[in-house]
Amino acid sequence: MRRPSATPTSDPREPPDPPHDDALVLPAAWAAPPRPPIPIVAATVPVIGAVALWLVTGSILSLWLAALGPLVALATAGDAARTARRDRRRHRIEADAQRVALAERVTRRHEIERRHRRLQHPDVASYLDRDGEVWRSRTERGELLVLGSGDVESGVRMSGGEGDPASLALRARAARLTDAPLVVPARAGVVVSGAPVLARGVQRALALQLCLALPPGELRIVGALDADLDWAEHLPHRRATSGVRLMLLAPGERADGTADIVLARRGAGEPAPLGCAVTVDVEAPTRARVDHAGAVGALAIEALSAAQARAVGEALSQRARVSLRDVLAGAAPVALAELVADAPQPAPGTLPAAIGRDAQGAVTIDLVRDGPHAVVTGVTGAGKSELLITWVLALASAHTTAQVSFLLADFKGGTAFDALADVPHVTGVITDLDGDGARRAFESLRAEVRWREGALAESGARDIADARVQLPRLVVVIDEFAAVLAEHPELNALFSDLAARGRALGIHLILGTQRASGVIRDSLLANCPLRMSLRVTDAADSRLLLGAPDAAELPGDRAAAGLALIRRAADAEPQRVRIALSHPDDAAAIVARGEPRPRRPWLPDLPNELRARDLPDAHDPETLVLGLADEPDRQHQGPASVSVADGSLLVVGGPRAGKSTALHLVADQVRNGVSEPPVVVPADTEAAWDLFATWRWAPPPRGTVIVLDDLDGLVGRFPGDHARAFVEAVEDVVRAARERGILIVASMQRVAGAAARTAELFHRRLLLSLPSRADHVAAGGDPAHHAARAPAGRGRLDDVRVQIALPRTAPGSVGLVAAEAWFPEAPFTGLVARRTPAVRAALECWERAGAIIVGVEDADPVLASGERLVAIGEPDEWQRKWPLLTRARVEHDLVIDASCAAEVRLLTGFREPPPFCRAGAPRGWLMRSGADPVRIVLPATDSRADRVVGDA
Incomplete structure (x- = not known):
């Protein structure tokens, strides 16, 4: 018997695909044709004709013609019988020829199927003959165990031939494949009985078959080994610590229930051990009977001697020990230069190394x-x-x-x-x-x-x-x-x-x-x-x-x-x-060697810093070039721009991401290109309110570019009702920007809360670096594109990677024109205010300007005096003088101090919030003769209005 080599050798043979031929069709059994009917008319007509001829001629000889009718009938029946015998003989000859041809095809298919099954389910002899199959990974390898060779159900399909004994016999032959591997699930367990020498040989063959199919680590031999099983100690699977557990039992031993596969021998009269559902009764050195799930059949078995088992075990142990270090034992590591020097010239179109x-x-x-x-x-x-x-x-x-x-x-x-x-x-x-x-x-x-x-x-x-x-x-x-x-x-x-x-x-x-x-x-x-x-x-x-x-x-x-x-x-x-x-x-x-460098498969990356003077010029006056756009999937870099026709652009970025710089660049580009000067919305809440309140009903000229930095921060500085009204005003401007031919560019630090709804209205979006991936996703970015450590100005404009340029000029500030203090000029002015220091200062200024200050309780007697009278009272005092409040609101001037903002709706009846006033500033609202309230500046002690400066 051959031993498996320690070092696997290449075996070019591969198991062929299993047969997938169409079903074979047998000829149908002979079917006798139906017996022809007796030709009554043909037999009767000559009789009638003969009688008629005798009556006419009177010749008795004419009656002989009557015999032609029965003769014709007899001849017709005889000819039909002869034709049927001839057809039956021809059918038998053709059917026999077809069966011979089909029998040859069955034999060929059985040979192919048998060869395929043996290659798919090798026994020990097949493993040793095909060294490359040892420990090879294949489907069901190690899960099925080959008991021997016998008759199994064939995959050859044959139909037809019903009623023909010869055809039925051929069908029965095609359905059974002889001398084929008979396999059972390995985990079903096998117990071998019979003469001790023969039973031990069969057990060795079955155990080695599993050891040749699965390497150590996937199969291990567990449990104590009897003296008759000492050959298994030579197997590397005996030293394995993982894998399917195989237990080998001698007669009288019992499985402990931990084994996955049990291969046992039993003596005469002993019951099968636990875990053995398959019984193999060895009757002769090459013949046995198998009983599996009640099905009993004969098979040819395989057996190994103890010496053969030890030889196979030693070869497998050597195979397991083989490593590259053993193959190259004593060889020093080779230098690449030696291999390159001896390498042959490569053939065209190849890349050998x-x-x-x-x-x-x-x-x-x-x-x-x-x-x-x-x-x-x-x-x-x-x-x-x-x-x-x-x-x-x-x-x-x-x-x-x-x-x-x-x-x-x-x-x-x-x-x-x-x-x-x-x-x-x-x-x-x-x-x-x-x-x-x-x-x-x-x-x-x-x-x-x-x-x-x-x-x-x-x-x-x-x-x-x-x-x-x-x-x-x-x-x-x-x-x-x-x-x-x-x-x-x-x-x-x-x-x-x-x-x-x-x-x-x-x-x-x-x-x-x-x-x-x-x-x-x-x-x-x-x-x-x-x-x-x-x-x-x-x-x-x-x-x-x-x-x-x-x-x-x-x-x-x-x-x-x-x-x-x-x-x-x-x-x-x-x-x-x-x-x-x-x-x-x-x-x-x-x-x-000084070879030229090949073409690079991508363009250089965007610069970390880009100057506006290095940008290409815009193709039309209403297009603003913001930086460079990088499209690596097209190997293209070009200007990143926004146009007045786009309507709106939202810039979202975290601290020091470059969003304010991007807005300043827009304003700088507008001053150098677009016909209308840019409108930079101040950071001052009152000024911003006034601008958007005006644009809501009187939009700026076509071509105007509006720059609004830190939109979410600005909204956050408004109280509840004013915040909602301001957001609605901004949304109205953004929504109508394209139609009105203007461009609004705004920035946010985060897209969250109320700002999220506003952000959705912007037609284009520039995402700069954001602190977290969650912020990036909330701003509408692809999570894969988040880059927290990107350089300032690096972002994605409509999902295209860009680098925003630095503007030509340094960012400045937006100065606000100081508003003049308001002084009463009408004969009567109602003042709703709490007597705060700012209000007392304003009253002192008004008195120095000639106004008469009285309490609201004393206002009626002097109302017609013709002097500039100012009646002051707190909100609850004015509510007690409701007729006077109504006359002041409808016919005269009514001033409400900003500290009484909560009572404005009650005192005036206006549902919309009045113009926004900064908290703590000397502000108020003036309603003249029932008109809408307007913001005024109350005078301070020095008679000067405060000045406010907002960031650009």
């Missing part, structure tokens, strides 16, 4: 033939970054910049590819420190795809392999692909698209990650047939990538760094290799 050495010599991988994309896995310290550097340098050494270029991405600190920065083939290095710039660089690959598609179309070629195409292949190398997706999950779709279309366009991916499972999507992994793995900690991860657990069995000491396994699509098993070590001189030698 000698990256390491195995026991047979240099190991070369071709990213075009073996790819087009590759996945590299390995835990920290296994040498993954060094492998990627070696691969890039090997490719750069063997190819010019006109043949290949690289885009490198390092997301584990930003220094892994420092040694490659000066290599002319490298178009750029992206790191996790670049923040939003990393996403921008990756998104530029979309434009690269379109550019390459255009180049192929222009050349009339279908792919880059066409000789008419002169494009360098672009290799995108990413170290820590998991970190890229964790920081930019939206790029998953981009990489899946590149993997699907990259082969034809000459774009190749090399994705480095610590583990593939849970990181790389199935759709992406399916397009990466070139797999490389250094040491990993999880056998399942190794099996996912390589189809074998070998990468998890690589040693983890320092000497084992750089030991890797490579598996190409055509490989039956992974290839073991020691990765070559690179040296700074390798990169220096490439730089010394």
Whole structure:
């Protein structure tokens, strides 16, 4: 018996697909034709004719003609019988020929099905004959156990032939497949009985079959072993600490209930152990009977001697111990320069690279033939970054910049590819420190795809392999692909698209990650047939990538760094290799060749600071250029602008994000371009109220640009009713901006509360840096675009990345014209006020100006005196003098001090809030002869109105 080799060898044979032929149809049984009827008319007519002829001629001889009728009837019946016998004989000959042909087809299909089943469910002999199948990951491998060979139900379908014994016999033969593997669920458990020597041989074969199907770690042998089972001690599964639990029992032993699979032997008269639902009764060295779930059948069995079992166990133990360090025992790490010097000239259209050495010599991988994309896995310290550097340098050494270029991405600190920065083939290095710039660089690959598609179309070629195409292949190398997706999950779709279309366009991916499972999507992994793995900690991860657990069995000491396994699509098993070590001189030698740098697949990033004088001029006077817009997916940078025709622009940004600078830039641009001067809304609440109250009914001229900084802060300084009225006024202006031909540009720190409704009315939006992702999303931004540490002026204008320029002039302040103090001029003025120091000061000024101050209780007797009379009273006093209050409100002047704002609606009957007055300022409202209230400034002691300065 052959022993499995310690080092798996390549086996090009693969199990064929199971048969999927159509059903075979048997000829129908012979059906005799219906017996023809007796020809009564044909038999009667000659009789009648003969009688008639005898009557006419009187000749007795004419009566002989009457005999023709019965003769015709007899002849017709005889001819029908002869035809039926002939048809039946022909049908039998044709049916026999068809059955012979069908029997041959059944035999061929049975052979194919039998071969497929044996390849799908190998026994010990098959495993030893096909060394590549040992420990190979396949569906149901290790879940089903081959008991032997026997008759099983066939997958060949046959119909027809009802009523024909020969056809029915052929159908019965087609339905049964002889000498096929008879399998049962391994977890059902098997108990073997019969002659002790034979029973032990069958138990050994069944146990070794499972050990050949599943590697240590996926299968382990548990429990105490009888002396007859000492051969199992040589198996590596005996030392495994994880996997399916297999228990081997000698006669008289019982399972403890912890085993997943039980293979037992029993003596005569013993019951089957717990966990054994299948009974195999060995009758002869090659024959046994099996009983499973009440179904009993005969089968040919397989048995191994103790010596054979030990030999297989030792070979499997050696196989488990095999590592790359053993293969390359005593070999010093190879230098990349040695491999490059001996590498042959690459063929056109290929990307071969000698990256390491195995026991047979240099190991070369071709990213075009073996790819087009590759996945590299390995835990920290296994040498993954060094492998990627070696691969890039090997490719750069063997190819010019006109043949290949690289885009490198390092997301584990930003220094892994420092040694490659000066290599002319490298178009750029992206790191996790670049923040939003990393996403921008990756998104530029979309434009690269379109550019390459255009180049192929222009050349009339279908792919880059066409000789008419002169494009360098672009290799995108990413170290820590998991970190890229964790920081930019939206790029998953981009990489899946590149993997699907990259082969034809000459774009190749090399994705480095610590583990593939849970990181790389199935759709992406399916397009990466070139797999490389250094040491990993999880056998399942190794099996996912390589189809074998070998990468998890690589040693983890320092000497084992750089030991890797490579598996190409055509490989039956992974290839073991020691990765070559690179040296700074390798990169220096490439730089010394002085090759021109290839085309960069993306434009330079936006500058962190941009001056307005460096911006291009607007194409029309009503367009304001704010900065530069960056569209990496189009490889385009152009002016970021806003037009008067847009109607409105909302700028949202956190502290020091540049929103006030952006508004000052707008005002600065308007002064230099638009015909109407800008209107900068002051920060003063009274002035802002007056402007929007006026614009609500009398809009500014067409072409006017309104600049309103810190809208949410301004709204927050108004009390409740005035805040709602001011917001409504702003919303009316924004809503009608396009129709009126004006542009309003406002800024907010956050889009929340009442400001959220107002923000929705703005036609365009510029999002600058915001403190939190939640603020960014609330402002209408994509959460993936949030960048808390972006430079001032960096943001997104309508989701397009922009850098806002610095204005030509420094921000100034908006000065307010001092309002003149109001003095009574009418014969009678009613003053509703509390006697605060400010009110007493105003009364003193009015008295010095000639007014007579009286209390509201004393106003009636002097009302007709013709002097300038001022009657003062608190709100409750005026309510007691309601007739006088009504006359003052309708016929004279009524002044209400701002401190009595809560009583304005009661005293005046106006439902709308009066013009806003700043709290604590000497203000009041004047209602003259029933007109709407207007704000006035009460005089101070020095007879001067206060002056207010607001920020621009």
